[in-house]
Amino acid sequence: MVTDSKAKIREFLARFFQDLNLTDDEDIFALGFINSLFAMQLVLFVESEFGFTVEDNDLDIENFRTLNAMAALIERKTAAQPIV
Amino acid sequence: MSKQIVGVVGAGVMGIGVSQSLAQAGHRVLLLDLELDILRHAKEEITKNLRLQRMLHKAANQESIGEIIERITFTTDYEPFADADFVIENVVENWDVKKGIHNKLDSICPSRAVFAANTSAISITRIGSATRRPDRVLGMHFMNPVPMKPTVEVIRGYHTSEETLTIAQNLLASMGKKGVVVNDMPGFVSNRVLMLTVNEAVYLVQDQVASAEDVDEIFRSCFGHKMGPLETADLIGLDTILYSIEVLYESFNDSKYRPCPLLKKMVDAGLYGRKNGKGFYTYR
Numbered sequence A: 001m002v003t004d005s006k007a008k009i010r011e012f013l014a015r016f017f018q019d020l021n022l023t024d025d026e027d028i029f030a031l032g033f034i035n036s037l038f039a040m041q042l043v044l045f046v047e048s049e050f051g052f053t054v055e056d057n058d059l060d061i062e063n064f065r066t067l068n069a070m071a072a073l074i075e076r077k078t079a080a081q082p083i084v
Numbered sequence B: 001m002s003k004q005i006v007g008v009v010g011a012g013v014m015g016i017g018v019s020q021s022l023a024q025a026g027h028r029v030l031l032l033d034l035e036l037d038i039l040r041h042a043k044e045e046i047t048k049n050l051r052l053q054r055m056l057h058k059a060a061n062q063e064s065i066g067e068i069i070e071r072i073t074f075t076t077d078y079e080p081f082a083d084a085d086f087v088i089e090n091v092v093e094n095w096d097v098k099k100g101i102h103n104k105l106d107s108i109c110p111s112r113a114v115f116a117a118n119t120s121a122i123s124i125t126r127i128g129s130a131t132r133r134p135d136r137v138l139g140m141h142f143m144n145p146v147p148m149k150p151t152v153e154v155i156r157g158y159h160t161s162e163e164t165l166t167i168a169q170n171l172l173a174s175m176g177k178k179g180v181v182v183n184d185m186p187g188f189v190s191n192r193v194l195m196l197t198v199n200e201a202v203y204l205v206q207d208q209v210a211s212a213e214d215v216d217e218i219f220r221s222c223f224g225h226k227m228g229p230l231e232t233a234d235l236i237g238l239d240t241i242l243y244s245i246e247v248l249y250e251s252f253n254d255s256k257y258r259p260c261p262l263l264k265k266m267v268d269a270g271l272y273g274r275k276n277g278k279g280f281y282t283y284r
Helices: A002-016 A036-050 A067-078 B013-024 B036-055 B065-070 B079-083 B095-108 B124-128 B162-174 B190-206 B212-223 B229-236 B238-252 B261-268
Strands: B005-009 B028-032 B072-075 B086-089 B114-117 B137-141 B151-156 B178-183
Touching (some): B013 B028, B013 B036, B013 B065, B072 B079, B095 B114
Parallel strands (some): B005 B028
């Protein structure tokens, strides 16, 4: 599941940036060629691809800084609700 | 300042930015445009901008995005303007359109309401003459993107009163902005100098004194400007630049504002700058 989401994000990034070799914990905004406006495109992609809304409290660039951070957010938001 | 009801006419880029800033300052906003589709787009843009601010930790407070949007009434109808304390008009830079709107606002809004025209080109004194309250009409030339720009060029028309300027300054202060008051004359301060600078920079390229890159680099590196004049021209749009310099030329009848032939040629060729991908630079 986590690996799956990372692969999908990698695929999305590859559409914009060719030859991108990204490790799971690399800061994508520190690479220099991705600006903060692109962060919003990432949010919209994550929302449409994984089917949830990033709420006010999660709208934080820290949640989108690395593949690991994005995967963790997706995991948290899409985890099956416990059956009471 | 107590919370006001502020009408915003025109939901283009400027109207959207102004509405967002007002709503974030806690004011009730009436955002008016001709069609529901334009208003729907405006609401989406404001939501997107607020989310981006939140994302980049640039929001002044942690109020929810929903609450801020709630304060904006999106309307195609002038009727709610009967309660407006202040109106900021941001429609197209065309005298006939502005005249019609100010005339209408004058008949609908309470007599205490102040009208601000957000313009970079049209005479504030002339706009005032389209109303029966020229003492309560002023200019507010906001910079783009509005929520991020702390300073506004405020224009005093011939009849604009001191009280009106104070009301306007208080409203701007509540939005975290400051107004610099100047007198009414074509191009005010900002456009009169900027358009002439851009036009002359285009002459430099035309006359092969320097490339666009080198002209811009001199402004950035030697003068510490964030952007050079030709990058700025690409950002504003070369068609807008040409239009503005033509207005100055016609207003002053002074040859120093004659548009550079290369600028005209680029506009004729459809090179408008960033908005369509090519101007002095190429954009992806």
